[in-house]
Amino acid sequence: MVYQPAAGARDLLPLDVAQKRWIEDRLEQVFQGWGYHRIITSTLERMDTLMAGEAIVRQMVIQLQNIQNEELGLRPELTASIARAVVTRMTDTTYPQRLYYNANVFRRNWEGRHNRQQEYYQAGVELIGAGGLLANAEVLLLVADCLAALDLQGWRLIVGEAGITRSLLNAFPPEIRNQVRKAIANLDYITLDTLPLGAELHQRAKMMLDLRGDSQEVLAKVSSLQLEPDQHEAINNLKSLVELLDGKFPLILDLSLIQTIDYYTGLVFEVVNETNSQATVLGSGGRYDQLLGLYHPQGKNIPGIGFELNIDDLYQILSSNQQLPQDIPPSNWLVVPKTPGAEAAAFAYAAKLRDSSHLVRVEIDLGGRDAKEIRQYASDRSITQIAWIKADGSPTIEAGC
Numbered sequence: 001m002v003y004q005p006a007a008g009a010r011d012l013l014p015l016d017v018a019q020k021r022w023i024e025d026r027l028e029q030v031f032q033g034w035g036y037h038r039i040i041t042s043t044l045e046r047m048d049t050l051m052a053g054e055a056i057v058r059q060m061v062i063q064l065q066n067i068q069n070e071e072l073g074l075r076p077e078l079t080a081s082i083a084r085a086v087v088t089r090m091t092d093t094t095y096p097q098r099l100y101y102n103a104n105v106f107r108r109n110w111e112g113r114h115n116r117q118q119e120y121y122q123a124g125v126e127l128i129g130a131g132g133l134l135a136n137a138e139v140l141l142l143v144a145d146c147l148a149a150l151d152l153q154g155w156r157l158i159v160g161e162a163g164i165t166r167s168l169l170n171a172f173p174p175e176i177r178n179q180v181r182k183a184i185a186n187l188d189y190i191t192l193d194t195l196p197l198g199a200e201l202h203q204r205a206k207m208m209l210d211l212r213g214d215s216q217e218v219l220a221k222v223s224s225l226q227l228e229p230d231q232h233e234a235i236n237n238l239k240s241l242v243e244l245l246d247g248k249f250p251l252i253l254d255l256s257l258i259q260t261i262d263y264y265t266g267l268v269f270e271v272v273n274e275t276n277s278q279a280t281v282l283g284s285g286g287r288y289d290q291l292l293g294l295y296h297p298q299g300k301n302i303p304g305i306g307f308e309l310n311i312d313d314l315y316q317i318l319s320s321n322q323q324l325p326q327d328i329p330p331s332n333w334l335v336v337p338k339t340p341g342a343e344a345a346a347f348a349y350a351a352k353l354r355d356s357s358h359l360v361r362v363e364i365d366l367g368g369r370d371a372k373e374i375r376q377y378a379s380d381r382s383i384t385q386i387a388w389i390k391a392d393g394s395p396t397i398e399a400g401c
């Protein structure tokens with residue numbers, strides 16, 4: 001019998017880890033540079049927390065049950081858990097809170113997705129307790145800084161507004177609204193054509209698909225539509241944001257942008273990378289001003305905005321661009337007890353080498369090899385220095401490979 005990881009789960013071997021760390025370390029530097037602090041929440045959560053008031057569909061979650069028969073699940077994302085932790089555990093806190101995470105998430109294969117993967121890695125931030133233009137701009141500029149730190153080219157930001165999109169969808173009869181929403185989210189013209197909508201609503205659905213592209217044009221188009229009054233404010237906010245970010249990075253406005261996760265209340269966005277005419281979503285996020293209220297003991301709403309970047313997709317792109325390390329770092333030293341009885345002296349010598357302000361990787365030779373084999377091993381592993389230690393502690397240093 002060959003033991004395999006569970007379907008959809010993966011083992012990351014040392015080179016995979018070194019490459020993943022390369023990405024994560026850069027992102028972490030950017031997060032910290034903007035004043036964010038790391039939060040670690042539990043991989044396991046109660047289902048009611050994970051579903052964030054129905055914003056996350058049950059089928060997405062890998063479910064578990066404990067002895068108390070509580071319904072539990074593996075987190076499919078972190079925003080709900082962080083919202084829970086902030087309002088229940090950080091009760092004396094002041095706002096804004098700037099939090100970042102770097103963690104695995106689990107998503108069940110549902111709706112017949114081709115991909116069997118069920119475990120993913122995400123890095124992201126949540127800016128909690130701040131609404132408004134500056135908070136929105138901070139988060140988008142932070143995304144841009146992350147991608148710059150990875151030296152990623154050819155990406156753009158697709159920006160939408162969940163409030164406006166929802167209000168445009170309100171024109172559709174409730175029993176069919178979800179299907180329209182889904183068809184628009186998937187740019188599925190065929191399904192839209194087959195839905196039992198009158199001519200006017202068909203027209204509206206098509207028009208929604210058309211609300212994407214150059215930000216000035218889209219803003220002009222949407223301003224001319226009949227909207228609920230508070231949506232005009234949302235449009236003005238969007239205008240101010242676009243002006244503030246003008247020219248900082250490629251930005252496309254898309255008022256048909258709809259996320260699978262449904263806790264967003266305002267700005268929503270996706271980072272899309274386009275190579276060889278293939279578009280990959282590298283990350284996504286948005287504003288969720290009603291989510292924290294679901295977990296707050298007194299139901300108090302606290303605004304929030306954040307995003308996640310998909311480490312797996314970033315990894316694919318950076319690795320095909322040869323941007324990731326190709327090897328695990330070799331040890332700097334191989335310390336060999338030269339004679340029987342020199343073992344303690346060899347360990348002591350290795351400890352002295354490691355005692356440095358910077359990282360020095362020092363391996364001990366574990367015996368059973370002659371000098372030629374030891375040199376061969378050092379050369380195979382790209383170890384550049386060998387220290388042969390006598391029982392009295394005196395070393396003979398030899399340059400390896």
Ligand SMILES: N[C@@H](Cc1c[nH]c[nH+]1)C(=O)O
Nearest residue numbers: 077079285286306307308
């Ligand atoms: N948690 C969301 C991304 C996000 C972070 N903050 C806001 N949105 C996701 O996994 O898609």
